[in-house]
Amino acid sequence: MKINVMTDILEANDRIAAVNREVFERHRNLVLNLMSSPGAGKTTLLERTAQALRDRLRLGVIVGDIETTRDTDRLEKYGLPAVQLTTGSACHLDANMISYALPHIDLGAIDVLVIENVGNLVCPAEFKVGEDLKIMILSVPEGDEKPLKYPLMFRESSLLLINKIDLLKYTNFDLDEAKANARKINPDLEIIDISCVTGEGIPQWTAWLTECYQRKFGADSRA
Amino acid sequence: MAIARNIVDIAVAAATGANASRIVRVNVLAGQLRGIMPAQLIFCFGLMAENTIASGAHLNLEITPLIGRCRQCQEDFPVKDYSYVCPLCQGEDIEMVGGTELRVRDIEAE
Numbered sequence: 001m002k003i004n005v006m007t008d009i010l011e012a013n014d015r016i017a018a019v020n021r022e023v024f025e026r027h028r029n030l031v032l033n034l035m036s037s038p039g040a041g042k043t044t045l046l047e048r049t050a051q052a053l054r055d056r057l058r059l060g061v062i063v064g065d066i067e068t069t070r071d072t073d074r075l076e077k078y079g080l081p082a083v084q085l086t087t088g089s090a091c092h093l094d095a096n097m098i099s100y101a102l103p104h105i106d107l108g109a110i111d112v113l114v115i116e117n118v119g120n121l122v123c124p125a126e127f128k129v130g131e132d133l134k135i136m137i138l139s140v141p142e143g144d145e146k147p148l149k150y151p152l153m154f155r156e157s158s159l160l161l162i163n164k165i166d167l168l169k170y171t172n173f174d175l176d177e178a179k180a181n182a183r184k185i186n187p188d189l190e191i192i193d194i195s196c197v198t199g200e201g202i203p204q205w206t207a208w209l210t211e212c213y214q215r216k217f218g219a220d221s222r223a
Numbered sequence: 224m225a226i227a228r229n230i231v232d233i234a235v236a237a238a239t240g241a242n243a244s245r246i247v248r249v250n251v252l253a254g255q256l257r258g259i260m261p262a263q264l265i266f267c268f269g270l271m272a273e274n275t276i277a278s279g280a281h282l283n284l285e286i287t288p289l290i291g292r293c294r295q296c297q298e299d300f301p302v303k304d305y306s307y308v309c310p311l312c313q314g315e316d317i318e319m320v321g322g323t324e325l326r327v328r329d330i331e332a333e
Contacts, residue, residue: 005327
């Protein structure tokens with residue numbers, strides 16, 4: 001016999017993501033799902049952001065890595081409350097893993113929660129974790145054609161940070177080409193060029209973050 | 224792997240709900256944008272189905288093309304090469320109506 005189903009395969013994940021979202025709403029957290037390939041600069045960006053936002057927005061981080069707690073060790077040096085999830089073999093974070101991490105972070109003491117996903121341009125884009133926005137980093141050494149090779153993540157993201165622009169002069173990375181490729185996949189994508197080494201673009205990025213927070217919670221909120 | 228496990232769970236729940244005792248075939252709609260690798264998913268599905276009533280079932284993947292709908296003239300068209308422009312009126316306000324889904328369409332069981 002034939003049985004009609006029409007069930008979304010990620011429905012179970014999406015249900016847990018919706019529960020996470022309610023928790024975030026209750027604590028007035030803006031939640032960002034930060035994705036990129038390994039080594040694009042996710043953790044360094046967060047170090048920079050913590051310094052730049054000090055006293056304006058309180059940041060907290062959930063970090064996903066396959067192994068080690070090196071990232072949380074780095075972030076805690078900057079006074080960031082950080083929870084490390086070691087995923088073992090999983091190449092992405094899903095809503096269920098995040099729900100397990102939530103009791104380990106004081107959501108009432110932070111304004112913005114960044115979920116630093118496992119470095120991977122494919123699977124993290126598939127799994128909602130309860131975020132308000134997905135954002136991603138593409139770094140100059142990766143190449144300007146990446147948006148065309150990994151369309152789903154570029155399509156799902158609201159903001160693209162092009163990092164390591166201090167290395168532009170040493171590579172054949174074409175910034176205009178990269179942006180054209182990304183906007184072809186996602187015409188609404190916002191793009192900011194940054195360098196976590198020189199600090200270029202960091203003020204624009206933190207302004208974007210602050211604006212997102214204020215848009216969600218009103219202009220008279222923190223920051 | 225997580226996707227394969229979910230497919231097995233959904234299929235087994237549907238079959239059990241219909242009092243079926245063995246799943247023969249599972250038909251899945253996978254949008255082109257989801258970047259599913261059929262061979263890999265079929266392999267993982269086989270592993271996950273072991274020791275369930277879906278053991279030995281055939282996983283059929285139908286890859287659905289990217290379809291855009293122009294909000295200006297309501298024309299549906301296949302999106303080629305990620306070019307989100309309406310071929311009829313050149314409108315650029317495009318809504319995706321196909322190619323993003325990932326769902327179990329139906330199962331055949333006995």
